[in-house]
Amino acid sequence: MKINIHAGHNAPGKKACGAVGYIDESKEARKVKERVKKMLKAAGNTVHDCTVDNGISQLDVLNKIVKKCNANKVDLDISIHFNACKQDKGDGKTKGVEVLVYNKKGQVTKYAEAIAKEVANALGVTNRGVKEDKSLYFLRKTNAPALLVEVCFVDDKDDVEKYNTDKAAEAIVKAIASVK
Numbered sequence: 001m002k003i004n005i006h007a008g009h010n011a012p013g014k015k016a017c018g019a020v021g022y023i024d025e026s027k028e029a030r031k032v033k034e035r036v037k038k039m040l041k042a043a044g045n046t047v048h049d050c051t052v053d054n055g056i057s058q059l060d061v062l063n064k065i066v067k068k069c070n071a072n073k074v075d076l077d078i079s080i081h082f083n084a085c086k087q088d089k090g091d092g093k094t095k096g097v098e099v100l101v102y103n104k105k106g107q108v109t110k111y112a113e114a115i116a117k118e119v120a121n122a123l124g125v126t127n128r129g130v131k132e133d134k135s136l137y138f139l140r141k142t143n144a145p146a147l148l149v150e151v152c153f154v155d156d157k158d159d160v161e162k163y164n165t166d167k168a169a170e171a172i173v174k175a176i177a178s179v180k
């Protein structure tokens with residue numbers, strides 16, 4: 001397959017650098033992206049890294065990401081993010097993983113469902129499933145079938161305790177390979 005992948009937001013510490021809780025979204029998304037990229041390449045896929053580290057605003061980061069994505073003709077466009085807003089100091093329940101797509105009726109939903117399932121299994125967190133989102137710039141503007149993975153919640157202690165970079169990355173790669 002030909003695949004675009006990027007880590008969401010700007011580089012850690014810069015403007016528009018994502019959510020920070022018990023872990024830092026920008027940092028972790030970049031680690032997961034790097035691992036997924038290596039494994040996809042090792043499996044024989046062509047992979048383009050569309051991560052942006054030099055944006056000057058949120059819109060600038062998004063614009064640059066989409067420009068990089070649309071410069072390549074690919075089968076799949078993957079965005080790696082982490083969720084936030086739970087502010088949970090630990091209640092024994094994970095908030096979990098979800099995958100966003102522009103249109104649930106599209107073929108890309110097969111990949112999204114597989115990723116949500118595999119990541120939930122690998123980390124032992126709740127599978128929040130596939131959600132449709134018509135508002136996200138990345139999903140709206142990219143030409144190829146696109147999906148956005150929210151690996152887990154950076155500010156949910158239960159999620160962060162279960163989170164592991166390698167496990168999350170391996171689950172995403174396994175999921176992509178499983179779709180026929």
Ligand SMILES: [Zn+2]
Nearest residue numbers: 008018081082
């Ligand atoms: Zn994000």
